[in-house]
Amino acid sequence: MSDFKQNDDSVLLGAVEKIRSERRKAGLEGLVGGLEAVVITTEPDHFVPAICELLGNTGHCVSAAYSRGPHDVCILSQEGSADLIIQTRKAGVNPFAAANQGAKTASVPNTRLETFIFKCRDVKEYFKTQRKRGVEFLSDDVIKTPNYTYAQTMPSRFTGNSIGLVEWKSRESDYLTPDCAPLSLDVAKPDRPWLNNIKDLDHVATRVRAEERDAAILEFMELTSYDFSFAVYVDFLNSITNVARLSPDDYAQVFTSGIAPFTTVEQSGPTELFIHNYGPRSHHMAFTTENIEDTVESLKGQGQGFLSDLVGSREEGLKQIFTKMSPNTLLVNEYIRRYDGFDGFFTKSNVTLLTQSTLNQ
Incomplete structure (x- = not known):
């Protein structure tokens, strides 16, 4: 890709219909559903602080905590939302290690949002079909437990993330297996009524290199039904925000890249600079938020830092804001409120202001 100059949508749009056609021919179309969970891995000493932090700035609550093999795991759940699976890896090989190398990641070499887990109606068929197509998985066969069947792809060389596929047998969001041991954690949901305003996981935005933007989006389409x-271009910040959808009502997957590749710290813009500092990775998790003005003020009162003021307005259709990056997860939280049946996903003005706010990271 040494001759790569800059992105436009012409090549990407030409490949999108080809991917759709290939999915249909392979029998994959519609096999993968919506998002069930994201897996966030922390350093061992950041595990409990990360859980406490998310209990204090989202509407999710602890639904299970256990140890399994080399992992300690805590499940944070909320009705109508994908689960947040917080884990720490105490031993063993980290398959995501190569993706965690950036200018500012040396002290947190195991920290990232690692995996997006999607519902699948036939994991065995998915596994068989995708292996024939050359997709690599972390295990040689599907993982079968009393309550679910599971498969997980190898981490992507474009995003550093993997895709998990889960087929529930009876109880959805029940991840416990016979080899799980109960884990006692000294954590509690804060008694803050305004946390009830923070609802479902609306989208996650992953930052990818400019020269790998098309490949990352097309790979995600190949692995899911999205x-x-x-795409929204912000030329003066050298940034593109790209949205992939399953349907207008489902969780969305967002990819942000530069228009042109990284050159220097001073000239490349906040998106490519983030990748230079942290590697390709998920930048923020966005949560649908009611009474957003009061909720943000309450979060500020609890000590939460933000990268800017709220951007947008009811007249424009939505308001959004980014928190400062968590030292425990390397993730930013976004709080988003769409008004009055707003039928867009973003506005260019909001995307511009939010992208500009990340210069304050």
């Missing part, structure tokens, strides 16, 4: 929807 389709590329649209």
